[in-house]
Amino acid sequence: MTMAQKPDFCPEMLSALQNANSILLCTHAQPDGDAIGSALAMGLGLRFLGKEVTLLDADPVPTQMRFLPGAEGFVQPEAVRGKAFDVALAIDTATTELLGASKDAFFATPVTLVMDHHPDNPRYAMLNVVDGKASAAGCVVRRCLQALHIPLTKEIAACLYCALSTDTGNFRFQNTNAEAFSIMAELMETGFDLPAAARPLHQLREEPHLRLLGRALDSLKIFAGGKCACMRLTQEDYQAAHALPEHNSNIVNYALDIPGVEMAFLAEERENGMVKASLRALPPWNVAEIAKAFGGGGHKLAAGLRLPGTLDGLCAELEEKMLRLVEGQP
Numbered sequence: 190m191t192m193a194q195k196p197d198f199c200p201e202m203l204s205a206l207q208n209a210n211s212i213l214l215c216t217h218a219q220p221d222g223d224a225i226g227s228a229l230a231m232g233l234g235l236r237f238l239g240k241e242v243t244l245l246d247a248d249p250v251p252t253q254m255r256f257l258p259g260a261e262g263f264v265q266p267e268a269v270r271g272k273a274f275d276v277a278l279a280i281d282t283a284t285t286e287l288l289g290a291s292k293d294a295f296f297a298t299p300v301t302l303v304m305d306h307h308p309d310n311p312r313y314a315m316l317n318v319v320d321g322k323a324s325a326a327g328c329v330v331r332r333c334l335q336a337l338h339i340p341l342t343k344e345i346a347a348c349l350y351c352a353l354s355t356d357t358g359n360f361r362f363q364n365t366n367a368e369a370f371s372i373m374a375e376l377m378e379t380g381f382d383l384p385a386a387a388r389p390l391h392q393l394r395e396e397p398h399l400r401l402l403g404r405a406l407d408s409l410k411i412f413a414g415g416k417c418a419c420m421r422l423t424q425e426d427y428q429a430a431h432a433l434p435e436h437n438s439n440i441v442n443y444a445l446d447i448p449g450v451e452m453a454f455l456a457e458e459r460e461n462g463m464v465k466a467s468l469r470a471l472p473p474w475n476v477a478e479i480a481k482a483f484g485g486g487g488h489k490l491a492a493g494l495r496l497p498g499t500l501d502g503l504c505a506e507l508e509e510k511m512l513r514l515v516e517g518q519p
Contacts, residue, residue, distance in 0.1 A: 198336035202316045205300050206337070209275035211241045213298055217282040218247040218289030219434055222355025222390060224281040225254045225263075227304075227326040230348035231280060232259060234330075234339040245269060247289030251435040253389050257351055258344040266290040276300045279314065281326035281352075283307035283486055304329045309477065309486040321488075324369040327352025331372050346381040351390060358442075359391050363472065363490060398438065400430035405440050405455065411447070412508060413515045418444040418453045419508060421500055424460070434459075441467040452476060452511050458500045465495045466507060479510050 206212065214232050216224040224246075232242045244263045254260060277298035283305060285292055295301060301314040306329060308321025323329055327349045334345070353373060357365040360373075377383070404426040411418045422437065430436070437457065444453035452474050456466045466483075468476035470490045477492040483506075485494025496503075 198332050199316060199318050202302055202318060203333070203336055205276055205302060205316060206235065206240075206278070206333075207238070209240060209300070211243070211274045211276075213243050213245055213269065213274040213277040213294060215245045215277060215279045215282065215288060215291045215295050217287040218291070220246050220248060220250065221281075221438070222254060223325045223327055223352045225250055225260065226257065226348045226351030226353075226355070227280045227330045228263075229257055229259045230327065230334070230345045230352065231278070231304075231330050232262075233342070233345050233348065234334045234337065237339050238337065243269060243272075243274065245291050245294060247291045248434075251438070252395060253393065253438075254351060256386075256389050257348055259348075266294060269294050274298045276302060278302040278304065280304045280330065281306070283310045285313050304333065307487060309481070322366070324364050324366050325352050325356035327356070328368055328372060331375075341375060341379050343379045343381040346376040346379040347386050350376055350381065350383070350386050354387070355390060359387075364488065395436065397430050397432035398436040401426065401432040401436050402440050402443070404430060405437075406443065409444065411450065413452075413512045415449040416451045416515050417508070417511045418447055418450045419504060420444055420453075420455045421504055422455065422457045423500060424458050437467075441469050445469045445471070452515070454507050454511070456500055456504050456507065459495070462497050463495060464498045464500055464503045466493065466503060468492045468494075468507075474514065479507070479514070482510065 212235055214228055216228045228244055232244050235242045246263050250260045250263050277295045279295060282288055288295055303314040303317040305319045306323035306326050310319045318329055320329055331349060353369050357369055405420040405422055408421045441455035452470045454466050454468045459465050468480055470476045475489045477487050477489050480486050480492035480494045483494040483496055487493050
């Protein structure tokens with residue numbers, strides 16, 4: 190479906206943005222490229238309209254995305270405590286829990302909006318635009334910018350490229366559709382520097398990431414007759430690699446890239462007795478259903494979860510669920 194064939198963008202949301210003077214723009218904790226790129230693109234567009242925009246995230250912008258225009262403007266929740274905004278907009282945030290410490294500021298605002306592409310989003314705001322078929326939240330943002338008659342600049346293009354390319358695996362994943370390429374063509378017409386954006390996003394990797402990757406690969410386990418694989422990372426692994434949570438980007442995909450593997454997960458030990466897992470799959474499997482069993486969610490082929498527990502316990506449960514799924518058991 191081309192951009193021209195998309196239905197009109199939600200007029201009530203457009204009106205809310207146009208009538209607001211101050212806008213709190215939030216995205217999910219431990220942000221990825223779609224979260225940061227989409228939020229920055231939307232923020233640049235709203236500032237073009239003369240709006241006062243505050244970019245909020247519970248966690249800092251990952252190092253590989255700090256080259257993006259405006260990335261230095263993100264603040265953390267303590268910076269907005271007690272401040273009032275006309276509208277709060279959450280982008281690429283499937284649940285309120287994913288807002289993390291930004292949740293209170295978001296719901297303290299009289300008008301709340303959501304733009305997202307996660308199909309399991311419960312529509313927790315007053316106005317919600319959620320398209321589960323969009324390749325990235327950046328696609329939804331592009332439609333909104335177009336509906337607001339905001340011109341594409343090189344700066345907005347770089348941010349939207351970050352959003353689209355990271356959530357589609359640099360246009361390799363199954364969620365890549367015609368709209369994503371149509372938007373990419375528009376971005377290229379602005380003359381933005383594609384190689385300068387692609388290198389930090391898809392080629393450069395900091396030393397802690399590589400050391401963490403090595404420790405994850407050392408834990409690799411293949412099961413279910415070669416159809417499933419898993420890796421794990423402990424707090425000790427993070428400390429030994431001098432790594433932060435942002436340094437685990439895309440590590441789970443190495444397990445799925447093994448020939449014959451159709452489902453994979455990376456389980457991680459976090460602070461305060463929490464554990465986290467990232468799940469990936471190839472068609473026809475649906476790892477979002479596995480994640481939902483643990484209170485998580487996501488897309489059919491890419492999902493995640495976070496809950497209290499032990500790393501050994503979570504790995505055992507995930508292995509069992511994947512094995513039963515492969516064997517056709519309920």
